[in-house]
Amino acid sequence: MMAGRSRRTELDGLDQALIAALEQDGRATNVELARSLGVSEKTVRLRITRLLTEHGLRVRAHMPVDTSASRMVFLLHTQPGRRFDVAEFLSSRPEVEHVYLATGFSDVLVHAVFADDGAALRFLVDTVESHDGVRATDSCHLIREVGGPALAPDDRHHPEVDKQVLADLMIGPQPAATLDGLLDAICVAVTNGLGADRVLVGVRSDPHARAPILRSRGLSRGYIDALAERIAQGWTPGVVRQVWDTRLHVVLPDARTDRLFEGAHDLVRAEGYVTMMNLPVLYGDSLIATISGYFDDATSLDDDYLSTAQGVADHFAVALARKIGWLPPAL
DSSP, rough: OOOSOOOOOOOEEEHHHHHHHHHHHOOOOOHHHHHHHSSSSSHHHHHHHHHHHHOOOOOOOOOOOOOEEEEEEEEEETTTTTTHHHHHHHSSSTTTEEEEEEOOSSEEEEEEESSHHHHHHHIIIIIITTTTTTEEEEHHHHHOOOOGGGOOGGGGGGOOOHHHHHHHSSSOOOOOOOOHHHHHHHHHIIITOOOOEEEEEOOOSSSTTTSOEEEESSSOOHHHHHHHHHTTTTTHHHHHHHHHHHHEEETTTTTTTGGGGTTTTHHHHHHTTOEEEEEEEEETTEEEEEEEEEEOBBBBOHHHHHHHHHHHHHHHHHHHHHHSSSSSOOO
């Protein structure tokens, strides 16, 4: 064993006070916690890291279920030869979660979610029954999901971390000399090192910038442009707000249906990914960038993986802050 400070296994008074503060407000920043506890921000950051890695501390986000939402299944009988047209038309609607081609009692089965029953009725009348390919429709409410094979975590993909790739990037040569080079290195770390299928890095070029600098790998130009257009029109995905508010990573096990990405479910399906991981890149208490990793299959991201992924984001924070002018150039 190397000489040095021994690992402390018991929680002291400061640890207990920090846990209590996080229980009261899990969104509190390190600076706010440090101020309330009378210690430095660095002390809070190191304590939280130790509590996470050695004691199993978890700070989780929770969104209450909207009990007013109306979850519906529509069973459609189509005109002869029109089932494909009807299915493709309805699959493009933002309210629709799943569309299935069927045989027997119905030709097309549609699962959709609405803000309330009134919105569901308008969809049925204005969108479904008005389609000239629909002959008749039956519908029913979904009450509660019980479970099933699709929910079993063992059936999900587990990404492989390539430690050699990460080591070459993080303890090898100095960071890239240009911002473009650094962003490329981040993309390589997330895809080649962390096993994501795609990646999007959004950087705030200055503290007041409205439009971030974007760098991606594996995502189509059409997806990025459509996402940027919706954000410019005033749509801000809940997942982004969650990262900004909590300064913590946010994972969407299925971005096609998760309410934190509501308003872009159609884009997710068109792009073809399932699981989404969002990491904050912090310089001190300032969020200077976000890193989003995308997985084409339903993917299980355990605590060890997320700790490694956040460590990668933290590693690039200082170099990124320097490249965008938040820090003076290195001497």
